[in-house]
Amino acid sequence: MVKEQGIGTSHAKIILMGEHSVVYGQPAIALPLPSVKLTVTLTPADQGQTVTSRYFTGDWHDLPPVMAGVGKLIATLLTRFNGQDDHWELTIDSQLPAERGMGSSAATAVAIVRAFFDYYEQPLSRDTLLALADVEEQITHRSPSGLDAATVSAKTPLYYVKGQAGTPIPMNLQATMVIADTGVKGATKEAIMAVQDLLRDDHDRAQGHIEHLGKLVNVSRQLLAAGEVFKLGTALNAAQQDLAALMVSDDQLDHLIDVAIHNGALGAKLTGGGRGGCMFAITRTALGARKLAGILKDNGARQTWIQPLDTTRGDN
Numbered sequence: 001m002v003k004e005q006g007i008g009t010s011h012a013k014i015i016l017m018g019e020h021s022v023v024y025g026q027p028a029i030a031l032p033l034p035s036v037k038l039t040v041t042l043t044p045a046d047q048g049q050t051v052t053s054r055y056f057t058g059d060w061h062d063l064p065p066v067m068a069g070v071g072k073l074i075a076t077l078l079t080r081f082n083g084q085d086d087h088w089e090l091t092i093d094s095q096l097p098a099e100r101g102m103g104s105s106a107a108t109a110v111a112i113v114r115a116f117f118d119y120y121e122q123p124l125s126r127d128t129l130l131a132l133a134d135v136e137e138q139i140t141h142r143s144p145s146g147l148d149a150a151t152v153s154a155k156t157p158l159y160y161v162k163g164q165a166g167t168p169i170p171m172n173l174q175a176t177m178v179i180a181d182t183g184v185k186g187a188t189k190e191a192i193m194a195v196q197d198l199l200r201d202d203h204d205r206a207q208g209h210i211e212h213l214g215k216l217v218n219v220s221r222q223l224l225a226a227g228e229v230f231k232l233g234t235a236l237n238a239a240q241q242d243l244a245a246l247m248v249s250d251d252q253l254d255h256l257i258d259v260a261i262h263n264g265a266l267g268a269k270l271t272g273g274g275r276g277g278c279m280f281a282i283t284r285t286a287l288g289a290r291k292l293a294g295i296l297k298d299n300g301a302r303q304t305w306i307q308p309l310d311t312t313r314g315d316n
Contacts (some may be wrong), residue, residue, distance in 0.1 A: 002044065002120055002121070004043070005041055005042065006043075006117075006118035007038050007039065007042075007118055007259070008040040008041075008113065008115030008116070008117075008118060008198075009038065009114065010038045010111040010153055011033055011035075011036055011037050011038065011107060012032075012036035012037075012038075012095075012096045012103055012104075013030050013032055013033060013103040013106075013107075013148060013151035014030065014101075014102060014179060014271050014278075014280060014307075015030050015147070015255050015271050016028075016029040016236075016271060017213070017239050018160075018217045019027050019248070019272060019273065020191070020195050020210070020248055021209075021211075021213035021214055022147060022160065023162065025161070026161075026213055026214030026217065027159060027160065027214055028149050028160050028161075028217060028219060028232040029157060029159055029169070029224070030148075030150070030151040030157065030158050030166075031151070031157045031171075031307075031309075032151050032152065032155060032157070032158075032279060033307050034110050034158070035305070036095050036096055037095050038094040038096055038104075038107045038152075039094075039111060040092050040093075040094075040115040041090070041093075041115065042089070042090050042091075042092075042115070043089050044088055045088050045089045046087060047090055047157065049074075049087065049091045050131055051063065051070070051091075052089060052090070053067075054092075055067065068139050068140075068257060069136035069138070070109070072136060073112055073113070074112070076132065077116045081116065081120045081122070082089075090112070090115070093110070094108065094109060094139075097303065099186050099277070100185070100186055100277045101188075101274075103149075103152045103203070105141070106149040106151075106152045107301055108136070108151050109132075109133040109135075109137060109154040110133050110151065112136075113129055113132045113133055114129070124200070126153070130153070130310055133149040134146065135148060146160075146163075147160045147162075147166070150165075150166040151166070154166065155213065156169070156171075157169050157171050157224065158171050159217075159292055168301055169224065169225065170224070170225045171225065173227055173228070173229055173232070173282075175282045175283065175284060175309045176282065176284075176286045176288070176307070177280055177281070177283075177306070177307040178281050178282075178283065178304060179271070179280045179306075179307065180279055180280070180281075180302075180303070181277070181304070182250075182252040182253055182276055182280060183301070184276035184304065185215050185276050186272055186273045186275060186277030187273070188273025188275070189273075191248040191273050191274040191275045192273070194247040194248060194275075195246050195247070195248065196308070198247060205245075206314075209245050209246050210220075212242050213242050213243075216238055216242070219235055220236075223235065227236075229266060232266070232267060233266030233267030233282055234265030236268060237238025237267045237268070239269050240257060243269065243270055245267065246269070248275060249270055250274070251275055252271045252300065253279050255299065255300065256268075256279050256296055256299065256301055257279050258301065260292060260296065261281075263292055264292060265282065266281075266283065266284065267281065268280065268281035268282075286308065290306065293306060
């Protein structure tokens with residue numbers, strides 16, 4: 001039994017703090033960005049099984065290598081629902097930029113899983129959702145922490161340790177976040193290798209930065225709940241210094257971060273894998289965020305997003 005249309009949704013995420021160090025057992029904090037949406041629709045067709053997206057349109061068996069994870073996920077879902085002979089069209093409508101550290105691949109996976117379960121009218125637990133999303137992420141990101149999938153499917157900020165379920169955490173900030181895309185695709189694999197190389201060549205120094213990032217995450221968790229926005233800004237700046245020392249920042253990220261700090265941001269840092277991708281800054285007011293977004297664009301940012309942080313989000 002299938003519905004006339006199956007719908008699955010998700011959204012972007014941003015890592016507030018804990019990039020790279022989360023891989024080595026340190027905690028991280030990630031925020032969902034509900035204003036940056038992704039929707040997957042699954043509808044019956046007269047023939048075939050096709051995917052329509054901004055990168056590819058055609059039979060899902062012909063998906064390009066960059067979408068190999070999506071192909072593996074679709075195959076897994078078809079087997080689960082015994083739907084190999086069903087005819088359908090799957091449409092992916094995404095506002096998320098790819099390879100910018102905002103969780104595009106995980107958001108796609110989460111929405112596809114939700115769409116299939118909706119289409120076949122089956123209940124979906126969170127554990128099953130994350131396990132199936134990991135089928136795609138294992139191919140796209142090799143050894144994912146699980147943080148992306150957990151956050152793009154959540155409504156609350158998450159405190160996360162690799163191998164454990166994300167813990168929703170309270171946030172009581174009177175502040176606004178500005179996210180800016182450098183226009184350069186993030187090079188996560190290269191950044192991961194840079195950290196590995198540093199751990200091999202100068203282990204104590206690299207380990208010190210990794211452990212300091214973990215301490216900053218735990219401090220920031222308390223600052224989020226207490227609404228200590230100025231202290232949070234200081235912590236974000238300190239985290240950026242650690243990430244730069246771990247060799248995962250780059251010139252364009254550093255440039256936009258400097259521009260933000262010199263134009264009223266309380267704190268700014270890269271987000272995601274680094275070596276390109278996005279940075280973000282926090283401001284005290286929404287007006288300040290809008291002004292800063294314009295300044296960042298004038299200084300080379302390809303695209304910007306504004307996310308209020310002053311709303312208490314509900315549970316998952």
